[in-house]
Amino acid sequence: MVAFTLIIQLFSDWEIHALILSSFALQLFLFFSGGLRRRHNHMLLRIMIWLSYLSADFVAVFALGYLSRNLPITSTADDNHHKPTHQLMLLWAPFLLIHLGGQDTVTAFSLEDNELWLRHLLNLLCQACLVVYVLWKLVALAHYQLVIMAVFLFVAGIIKYGERIWALKLGSKKGLRTNTSAEVTRMSREIEESPTHWTYQEVVWYGALHTEEGVRDIFAGRKILDMRRPVRFNFLQIGVYDVEEAQGGHTQVDFKKVEIELSIMYDNLFTKSRVIRTRPGIILRCVSIASTVVAFVLYAKMMMNSSADAKKKTAVYNNGYRRSTVDAAITYILFFGAFCLEVWSFFIVMMSPWAWPLLRTRPGWCSRVLFTRMVWPIFVRIQPDTKPWWSNSMGQYNFLSTSSSMAAHNDFMHIRRRSIVISRISAKMACIFVIKELWKKIHITKHAKMTREIKELIHKLLWGHPEQMCVPKSYRSVLCLPFEELLLSLHVWTDVVVHKADKSMNSSNLTSADKEGRQRHMDTCKKLSDYMLYLMVEHPAMLPVSTNVQDVLVKAAASDWANGASDKEYYLEHLTTTYNGPGQRFWRNQIPLLGQPRGIDAELETLEQLWVRFLVYAGGKSHPEEHARRLSTGGELITFVWLLMAHHGMGNVNDSISLTKEDVSTGHLLYW
Numbered sequence: 001m002v003a004f005t006l007i008i009q010l011f012s013d014w015e016i017h018a019l020i021l022s023s024f025a026l027q028l029f030l031f032f033s034g035g036l037r038r039r040h041n042h043m044l045l046r047i048m049i050w051l052s053y054l055s056a057d058f059v060a061v062f063a064l065g066y067l068s069r070n071l072p073i074t075s076t077a078d079d080n081h082h083k084p085t086h087q088l089m090l091l092w093a094p095f096l097l098i099h100l101g102g103q104d105t106v107t108a109f110s111l112e113d114n115e116l117w118l119r120h121l122l123n124l125l126c127q128a129c130l131v132v133y134v135l136w137k138l139v140a141l142a143h144y145q146l147v148i149m150a151v152f153l154f155v156a157g158i159i160k161y162g163e164r165i166w167a168l169k170l171g172s173k174k175g176l177r178t179n180t181s182a183e184v185t186r187m188s189r190e191i192e193e194s195p196t197h198w199t200y201q202e203v204v205w206y207g208a209l210h211t212e213e214g215v216r217d218i219f220a221g222r223k224i225l226d227m228r229r230p231v232r233f234n235f236l237q238i239g240v241y242d243v244e245e246a247q248g249g250h251t252q253v254d255f256k257k258v259e260i261e262l263s264i265m266y267d268n269l270f271t272k273s274r275v276i277r278t279r280p281g282i283i284l285r286c287v288s289i290a291s292t293v294v295a296f297v298l299y300a301k302m303m304m305n306s307s308a309d310a311k312k313k314t315a316v317y318n319n320g321y322r323r324s325t326v327d328a329a330i331t332y333i334l335f336f337g338a339f340c341l342e343v344w345s346f347f348i349v350m351m352s353p354w355a356w357p358l359l360r361t362r363p364g365w366c367s368r369v370l371f372t373r374m375v376w377p378i379f380v381r382i383q384p385d386t387k388p389w390w391s392n393s394m395g396q397y398n399f400l401s402t403s404s405s406m407a408a409h410n411d412f413m414h415i416r417r418r419s420i421v422i423s424r425i426s427a428k429m430a431c432i433f434v435i436k437e438l439w440k441k442i443h444i445t446k447h448a449k450m451t452r453e454i455k456e457l458i459h460k461l462l463w464g465h466p467e468q469m470c471v472p473k474s475y476r477s478v479l480c481l482p483f484e485e486l487l488l489s490l491h492v493w494t495d496v497v498v499h500k501a502d503k504s505m506n507s508s509n510l511t512s513a514d515k516e517g518r519q520r521h522m523d524t525c526k527k528l529s530d531y532m533l534y535l536m537v538e539h540p541a542m543l544p545v546s547t548n549v550q551d552v553l554v555k556a557a558a559s560d561w562a563n564g565a566s567d568k569e570y571y572l573e574h575l576t577t578t579y580n581g582p583g584q585r586f587w588r589n590q591i592p593l594l595g596q597p598r599g600i601d602a603e604l605e606t607l608e609q610l611w612v613r614f615l616v617y618a619g620g621k622s623h624p625e626e627h628a629r630r631l632s633t634g635g636e637l638i639t640f641v642w643l644l645m646a647h648h649g650m651g652n653v654n655d656s657i658s659l660t661k662e663d664v665s666t667g668h669l670l671y672w
Contacts, residue, residue, distance in 0.1 A: 101160025
């Protein structure tokens with residue numbers, strides 16, 4: 001009991017110190033991990049950032065409340081005045097306000113945070129009043145130097161919090177339509193045409209200087225015709241090449257441009273970049289840094305004077321107040337932490353693509369030398385051309401693998417009745433902690449790296465605008481299905497074709513070149529098929545599907561053909577005769593074709609073209625809000641397709657596209 005009382009007393013004595021250090025540690029983690037979201041799609045990373053994002057504000061607000069209510073006060077025998085034991089805590093309150101202002105690398109965790117900027121403005125008023133109350137409570141007890149320092153830090157805190165609210169407002173749907181980069185827009189008008197030779201420097205410069213405003217308009221929901229004329233001209237220039245250039249490998253250039261545009265768009269939505277790019281934002285940042293520097297200089301001078309007095313062995317400091325060594329160390333940590341974060345913020349700003357127009361186009365030799373001799377070499381070393389600005393991966397969801405694993409799991413649980421009880425208990429615990437769906441996504445969803453072949457297929461299809469594709473009459477029945485049933489049917493059919501192609505590859509008399517070509521078609525079909533089903537399962541809002549996607553999946557998973565055995569190979573061997581899902585007529589017509597000499601290769605080529613066109617069709621029908629939401633989780637391939645289509649004047653941002661069209665003269669189904 002005595003030990004428990006001592007622990008409680010120890011925790012009470014050091015509670016505020018733990019809160020202050022925890023708040024600072026959360027800010028450090030958010031600063032260094034906030035920008036990782038654009039390049040990674042790891043679920044664990046998103047959870048940690050989400051928890052830190054929510055905990056940072058909670059801890060800071062709780063610490064402010066503690067300072068306002070539980071500041072320790074003692075009385076001395078020398079006088080009748082009450083003096084605080086920890087007077088340096090007077091500086092901690094404005095530091096907490098600085099922490100509430102957030103870091104430059106993460107102001108919003110999701111798009112919904114941007115739309116709630118008015119709520120954050122109300123929080124600013126409340127927390128600022130709370131800090132003023134703490135300062136007012138201690139101003140009569142503290143030395144005037146501490147009061148002056150606290151005022152300077154309070155100014156810095158108000159500015160930092162104001163920057164966060166401003167960034168949230170600019171990141172909202174309405175704020176995206178606001179032009180804050182007047183200088184960049186003016187400089188973009190000076191360049192009338194795109195470069196003839198695309199180097200990496202030109203790609204970065206062009207993406208940041210010419211198309212940034214047009215990309216914001218597209219994400220804000222504007223049509224291409226609604227853009228201002230110079231903005232529309234620059235935005236559409238990305239897809240303008242002559243025939244020789246287009247055939248010369250502009251695939252990587254186009255995708256790299258879109259990568260940079262989406263990276264800048266991520267900064268606009270989830271960081272303070274748009275605030276820092278403005279002249280008022282730069283002035284406010286300079287005032288904030290100057291206020292912190294002045295406060296630190298006064299603090300360091302005061303501490304040196306205190307050390308000199310201590311060496312003289314004075315019992316009481318000249319100003320009659322005590323300082324704790326721990327309090328002084330924590331205050332130093334807060335000051336040095338604030339300086340280090342500002343330095344790193346400046347470095348990150350200089351390494352951002354949107355910083356190049358402000359340096360390269362600035363008149364004077366100093367800016368040009370700084371750009372060409374110092375900043376650009378560092379940028380290329382940190383962010384080379386080969387390093388992607390997004391996760392460079394495609395989500396993969398395979399319906400048959402999921403069904404077979406569930407069937408195997410059910411068989412195993414039927415044998416192990418004891419495990420059933422454990423599973424039920426675990427399921428209930430998972431529901432309590434709201435991790436059942438999270439575990440399900442981690443367990444059934446995989447990711448595959450983006451390949452050059454898929455990029456080239458997309459670029460080839462979009463460059464000269466999609467041409468009509470004649471498909472066999474047997475596809476008529478399946479292409480007329482609802483889009484979600486069409487995807488599911490062809491997804492399962494692709495698995496069957498890929499399985500038979502792989503099985504017959506070693507037994508057939510194929511040359512090494514033929515085997516390599518077949519393997520390439522197999523990999524492309526498999527990745528695109530699994531990716532489209534991944535979008536349908538995990539992000540159906542990004543596809544032109546109805547609201548009954550889950551009903552279609554549940555019905556298919558409960559059917560006889562998807563619930564017969566736990567072996568996927570057994571499925572693939574017997575599905576040709578037992579399939580009774582969507583598009584049964586199509587299956588009956590296509591199965592005999594696989595036995596023909598070139599039937600499998602022809603089917604793989606057809607499926608490859610169809611899946612690319614499904615992806616382009618879905619991208620043209622998608623909504624900008626969903627693409628903006630996915631930027632914070634590593635990005636999606638369909639977002640690249642959607643933005644490339646917009647640059648080429650295609651999709652719902654300009655002209656609506658349809659999935660199928662009937663040609664009576666040939667009797668074939670013309671795609672597009």
